Amino acid sequence: MASDFRPTGVLVPLVTPFDETGSIDLRSLEALAAGVLRDGARGIVALATTGEPTSLDQAEREAVVAVCAGVCAEHGGVLVVGAGTNDTRTTIARHEALAQVAGVRASLAVVPYYVRPSEAAIVAHFQAVAERSPVPLLVYNIPYRTGRGLGADALLELGVTDNVAGIKQAVGGIDADTLRVLAEASERLAVLGGDDPFLYPLVLMGGSGAIAASSHLCTRRFAEMIECGLAGRLTEGRLHAEALLPLVQALFAEPSPAVIKAALHAQGKLPTPHVRMPLVDASQPALDRAVAALSAANA
Numbered sequence: 458m459a460s461d462f463r464p465t466g467v468l469v470p471l472v473t474p475f476d477e478t479g480s481i482d483l484r485s486l487e488a489l490a491a492g493v494l495r496d497g498a499r500g501i502v503a504l505a506t507t508g509e510p511t512s513l514d515q516a517e518r519e520a521v522v523a524v525c526a527g528v529c530a531e532h533g534g535v536l537v538v539g540a541g542t543n544d545t546r547t548t549i550a551r552h553e554a555l556a557q558v559a560g561v562r563a564s565l566a567v568v569p570y571y572v573r574p575s576e577a578a579i580v581a582h583f584q585a586v587a588e589r590s591p592v593p594l595l596v597y598n599i600p601y602r603t604g605r606g607l608g609a610d611a612l613l614e615l616g617v618t619d620n621v622a623g624i625k626q627a628v629g630g631i632d633a634d635t636l637r638v639l640a641e642a643s644e645r646l647a648v649l650g651g652d653d654p655f656l657y658p659l660v661l662m663g664g665s666g667a668i669a670a671s672s673h674l675c676t677r678r679f680a681e682m683i684e685c686g687l688a689g690r691l692t693e694g695r696l697h698a699e700a701l702l703p704l705v706q707a708l709f710a711e712p713s714p715a716v717i718k719a720a721l722h723a724q725g726k727l728p729t730p731h732v733r734m735p736l737v738d739a740s741q742p743a744l745d746r747a748v749a750a751l752s753a754a755n756a
Contacts, residue, residue, distance in 0.1 A: 462562055462593045462622045463647045464535060465666045465687065467680045469493045469673060470505030470565075472714045473513065473521060474727045481517055482728050483524050489673075489726055490528040497680030498672065500535025501525055502565055506602070507670045507714045510539055512733035522558055530560050537595060537668075541566030545582050552590035563593045563622055565668070570603035576611050584618050593622035595668075599651060600628060609634040609641075616646040625668050627651030631659055639663035653705040657698035660686030671705045673717050674724075675754050704750040707743070715739040720747045 471493075474485035490501050503525035504510040504518060513521065522538055529536040538561050540551040548566060555561050566586060568579055587594050596615055600606030606628060607615075615621050616638070623646055626635055630652065639648055639662050650656040650667040660666065660683055672679035678697055685694030708716045715732050719739035722730035730738055739747075 461645075463645060463665060464500065464537070464563070464595070464623060464649065465647070466499035467497070467666060467672050467676070467683050468500045468502050468535065468537060468649070468668045469498045469676065470502040470507040470539075470668055470670055471525065472673065472718050472721065472727070473508045473510075473517075474718075474729075475731045475733070476728045479731070479733075481513075481520060483520060485726070485728055486521065486524050487528055489721070490525055490534075491532060492726070493673065493676045494528065494532040494534040496676035498534070498676055499666070499680075500537060500562070501529065502537040502539060502668055504539035505565055505668065505670075506539075506567075506599075507717065508539070509714070509733055509736070512736075522561075526558055526560050535563075536561050537563045537565050539567075540564040541569075541586075541597065543569040543571050545569070545585055548582070548586050549589045552586055552592070552594075556591040561592055563595050564590060565595050565597050565625065567597040567599065568603045568605055568607060570605070573604050576605070576607060579605060579607060580611050580614055583615055583621065587618055587620040590620060593620050595622060595647070595649065596624045597651070598624055598626050598628060609637040612638045613641055616642045621646070623647030623649055623665070625649045625651040626659070626664075631655050631662065635659070636662060653709070654702060657682055657686050657694055661691070661694075670713055670717060671701070671708050674704060674708070674720055674751055675701060678754065700754050704747070704754045707747040707750040710746060711739055711743045712736055716743050716747050719744040720751060723748055 650659040682697035719730040
């Protein structure tokens with residue numbers, strides 16, 4: 458059946474805090490989730506790429522989702538859970554398991570990576586998952602990570618697929634396919650920005666919001682920028698976008714989420730700046746640039 462879920466505003470794809478022993482610090486995760494919701498985020502995404510889900514075991518994944526579900530229930534936030542991987546059987550199983558998660562509104566399901574299926578096969582994959590999922594899907598189109606992207610025809614076909622609520626579009630810019638989807642998709646399909654430098658123009662062209670890793674920092678200003686775009690307050694929104702761009706660039710100067718975690722640690726919001734291998738922690742110069750950009754954006 459068609460989904461009535463249409464996310465808007467900013468959703469923060471939460472990092473996973475680690476303590477000095479390498480274990481997940483669930484208390485810090487809870488505080489971080491509550492903080493971004495208080496600062497204007499409409500919701501959070503658990504187990505998104507930024508949360509390093511491929512480096513978590515099953516018990517850790519379940520613990521992260523449980524904490525995020527509790528925070529969203531307490532603060533009225535939208536909960537989305539990353540549940541996609543590169544094979545269809547496991548992706549369906551992870552979606553079916555969401556029936557046990559209280560309050561989850563949707564999944565974030567990435568295009569299958571590494572195996573490089575055809576575009577038609579990717580559409581069939583998502584249709585099979587949508588048919589079995591207890592929650593609507595947000596399709597994550599990010600070809601620079603997956604090796605395969607979805608063009609406008611495929612995205613529009615998914616846009617009329619039952620139980621597909623939207624797409625997170627992260628194709629490295631606002632290309633012709635993205636513009637065509639924004640122009641031709643039905644109102645029930647939410648197009649969410651996933652490339653942080655382009656969030657504001659995407660909303661101006663018809664996007665409904667963003668899943669933005671950078672919005673761990675300056676959450677309120679990111680939320681205000683998106684609200685300006687949705688409300689047509691162009692000049693005010695542009696000022697936010699221009700102020701936030703140096704921060705976005707600094708946070709992605711090294712593989713995500715290393716710099717984001719380092720900046721959050723510098724703010725006292727995480728117990729360590731650590732990521733799990735094969736990622737490595739942010740360099741000091743990258744952190745210094747992020748801290749300077751954050752200071753300027755807060756000025």
